[in-house]
Amino acid sequence: MAVKIIESCVNCFACEPVCPSKAIYEAKPHFLVDPKKCTECEGDFPVFQCASICPIEGAILNSLGEAINPPGSLTGIPPEKMAEAMAELQSH
Amino acid sequence: MQLPVLNDAPASKGGCSASSCGSTDNQMDTLPDSIREKVQNHPCYSEDAHHYFARMHVAVAPACNIQCHYCNRKYDCANESRPGVVSELLTPDQAVKKTMAVAANIPQMTVLGIAGPGDPLANPERTFETFRRLSQEAPDIKLCVSTNGLALPDAVEELSKHNIDHVTITINTVDPEIGAKIYPWIFWKNRRIKGVKGAKILIEQQQKGLEMLIAKGILVKVNSVMIPGVNDQHLAEVSKVVKSKGAFLHNVMPLIAEAEHGTFYGVMGQRGPTHDELQDLQDACSGDMNMMRHCRQCRADAVGMLGEDRGDEFTLDKIEDMEIDYQAAMEKRKVIHQAIQAEMDSKRLEKAEKAQQHKQEPRLTTRPVLMAVATSGQGVINMHFGHAKEFLIYEASPDGVRFISHRKADQYCGGDTTCGDGESTLQVTIRALAGCEAVLCSKVGYEPWEQLEAAGIAPNGEHAMEPIEEAVMAVYKEMAVAGKLDDVNDSIRASA
Numbered sequence: 030m031a032v033k034i035i036e037s038c039v040n041c042f043a044c045e046p047v048c049p050s051k052a053i054y055e056a057k058p059h060f061l062v063d064p065k066k067c068t069e070c071e072g073d074f075p076v077f078q079c080a081s082i083c084p085i086e087g088a089i090l091n092s093l094g095e096a097i098n099p100p101g102s103l104t105g106i107p108p109e110k111m112a113e114a115m116a117e118l119q120s121h
Numbered sequence: 122m123q124l125p126v127l128n129d130a131p132a133s134k135g136g137c138s139a140s141s142c143g144s145t146d147n148q149m150d151t152l153p154d155s156i157r158e159k160v161q162n163h164p165c166y167s168e169d170a171h172h173y174f175a176r177m178h179v180a181v182a183p184a185c186n187i188q189c190h191y192c193n194r195k196y197d198c199a200n201e202s203r204p205g206v207v208s209e210l211l212t213p214d215q216a217v218k219k220t221m222a223v224a225a226n227i228p229q230m231t232v233l234g235i236a237g238p239g240d241p242l243a244n245p246e247r248t249f250e251t252f253r254r255l256s257q258e259a260p261d262i263k264l265c266v267s268t269n270g271l272a273l274p275d276a277v278e279e280l281s282k283h284n285i286d287h288v289t290i291t292i293n294t295v296d297p298e299i300g301a302k303i304y305p306w307i308f309w310k311n312r313r314i315k316g317v318k319g320a321k322i323l324i325e326q327q328q329k330g331l332e333m334l335i336a337k338g339i340l341v342k343v344n345s346v347m348i349p350g351v352n353d354q355h356l357a358e359v360s361k362v363v364k365s366k367g368a369f370l371h372n373v374m375p376l377i378a379e380a381e382h383g384t385f386y387g388v389m390g391q392r393g394p395t396h397d398e399l400q401d402l403q404d405a406c407s408g409d410m411n412m413m414r415h416c417r418q419c420r421a422d423a424v425g426m427l428g429e430d431r432g433d434e435f436t437l438d439k440i441e442d443m444e445i446d447y448q449a450a451m452e453k454r455k456v457i458h459q460a461i462q463a464e465m466d467s468k469r470l471e472k473a474e475k476a477q478q479h480k481q482e483p484r485l486t487t488r489p490v491l492m493a494v495a496t497s498g499q500g501v502i503n504m505h506f507g508h509a510k511e512f513l514i515y516e517a518s519p520d521g522v523r524f525i526s527h528r529k530a531d532q533y534c535g536g537d538t539t540c541g542d543g544e545s546t547l548q549v550t551i552r553a554l555a556g557c558e559a560v561l562c563s564k565v566g567y568e569p570w571e572q573l574e575a576a577g578i579a580p581n582g583e584h585a586m587e588p589i590e591e592a593v594m595a596v597y598k599e600m601a602v603a604g605k606l607d608d609v610n611d612s613i614r615a616s617a
């Protein structure tokens with residue numbers, strides 16, 4: 030059982046120091062979780078530490094491959110609104 | 122003594138200028154001389170020093186512990202930089218090397234700040250290692266740091282050990298309800314805390330940190346981002362609170378929100394303040410304390426004089442090859458700093474005399490006028506209109522000349538939505554100067570000349586190399602004589 034950091038990570042370093050298992054490391058092109066070390070914070074904290082500080086929606090997945098912070102959950106921007114704004118920008 | 126124009130409030134208030142009147146409890150007047158001296162020569166805090174001294178930022182602190190609605194963490198901390206900027210992240214070792222390389226090559230550089238790209242105090246190890254080493258290896262450089270305040274109380278002890286005399290805290294509100302509209306969440310005691318609860322903790326930490334710094338004798342500047350409809354009505358209150366606790370300067374910055382930055386405010390269509398709204402608020406707050414009007418919201422890795430960025434000369438590969446003898450550089454720097462100091466002192470004296478003279482002349486009853494100035498430093502008009510990337514906005518009135526703000530010549534639209542496509546740079550520049558009735562520069566080309574006149578902004582190249590305040594006053598008097606300023610009641614309120 031382990032979480033996973035994917036390519037939307039912006040390399041902000043925030044998760045690395047808060048991991049109780051030292052499972053997170055700097056890598057190119059983005060930070061990674063060592064699945065052998067990640068404990069899902071079991072025994073240390075009731076919530077995933079990395080996903081509790083990560084500012085990027087969708088950057089960290091749980092062991093089922095689902096975004097722990099789904100779209101809209103951190104920024105408060107409703108996903109439709111975001112899609113709308115992006116479409117608007119693209120049309121320019 | 123006469124203070125530099127941190128914020129020269131109009132003399133109309135009680136008949137004495139706020140900076141020299143002993144009866145007002147102006148923060149600057151009550152500062153001990155030693156501290157006042159530091160502030161006076163700080164490019165970010167002193168309006169006249171910023172024409173002479175330079176600052177730099179190093180981007181060593183990537184992580185952040187909160188989210189602001191005007192920030193997209195793909196970019197640098199929006200509290201300190203213009204939004205949408207990405208800085209080159211440095212290790213503390215690289216940052217120390219870069220700082221010393223810049224200090225040796227740009228002797229006017231006196232201040233090193235850590236402002237991001239995230240929150241410096243959310244990266245305590247990287248931030249403090251940089252400070253520790255610079256305090257030892259380059260003791261002639263002042264250090265400063267900016268923070269959102271969440272981790273501040275825990276950092277005060279360590280901060281007080283280094284060469285740090287200024288801390289900037291971004292405080293957008295003292296009300297958790299308003300805070301919840303600005304900060305969607307904070308990371309606190311191993312949890313993400315959302316809404317009012319999170320905002321309340323952040324506000325408490327900011328206020329506690331502010332009090333602790335003051336108790337330690339460290340200067341505190343407060344930054345606020347003005348968000349129309351969210352905290353605009355509330356910032357005068359913030360100003361009062363932070364002043365009563367001992368902050369020496371309050372800097373209100375405009376929200377810059379564009380959809381392409383992908384921020385909450387940008388995407389949701391929250392607008393930024395207009396020039397007028399910003400100036401109104403700055404004026405409202407300045408009754409309470411010193412307002413800083415020359416902040417450029419520079420990038421987390423900016424190098425050079427305010428408004429300029431020479432970062433490209435000091436990229437990692439370039440500094441790798443530089444051999445720096447810092448002892449020798451320090452000697453050289455000392456000599457140059459003394460020369461600049463002497464020049465500033467004499468200019469300050471001159472300015473005070475001119476102001477005195479002005480007071481003795483018969484008082485005009487004309488309305489105030491805004492003028493834009495193109496300068497590359499030294500406090501004189503020495504820049505070609507077409508080369509100016511930004512303009513300094515001054516207000517001339519019967520009370521004298523006061524500095525109001527900076528306006529970017531390009532990229533920046535003042536919060537309105539009329540930024541159409543296909544506008545020429547010249548048109549954008551002219552729009553940025555809206556509200557000004559004259560623009561003073563060393564030279565103006567033929568095409569801009571015509572378009573400026575058409576826009577009601579009189580181009581003026583007659584005061585090249587003259588001190589800014591004098592030239593602005595001279596033009597003001599010419600306008601008065603020409604009968605352009607006659608009816609006080611008829612005036613459109615001067616705005617920036």
Ligand code: SF4
Pocket residue numbers: 031032047048049050051052053062066067068069070077078079080
């Ligand atoms: S879930 Fe916990 S243990 Fe696993 S990487 Fe994240 S912080 Fe570390």
Ligand code: SF4
Pocket residue numbers: 034037038039040041042043044045060079082083084085088089
């Ligand atoms: S906190 Fe999120 S965005 Fe930042 S480095 Fe970790 S995974 Fe990447």
Ligand code: SF4
Pocket residue numbers: 185186187188189191192193194197198199200201238239240269
């Ligand atoms: S404190 Fe700075 S980096 Fe952190 S969210 Fe706010 S603006 Fe962004």
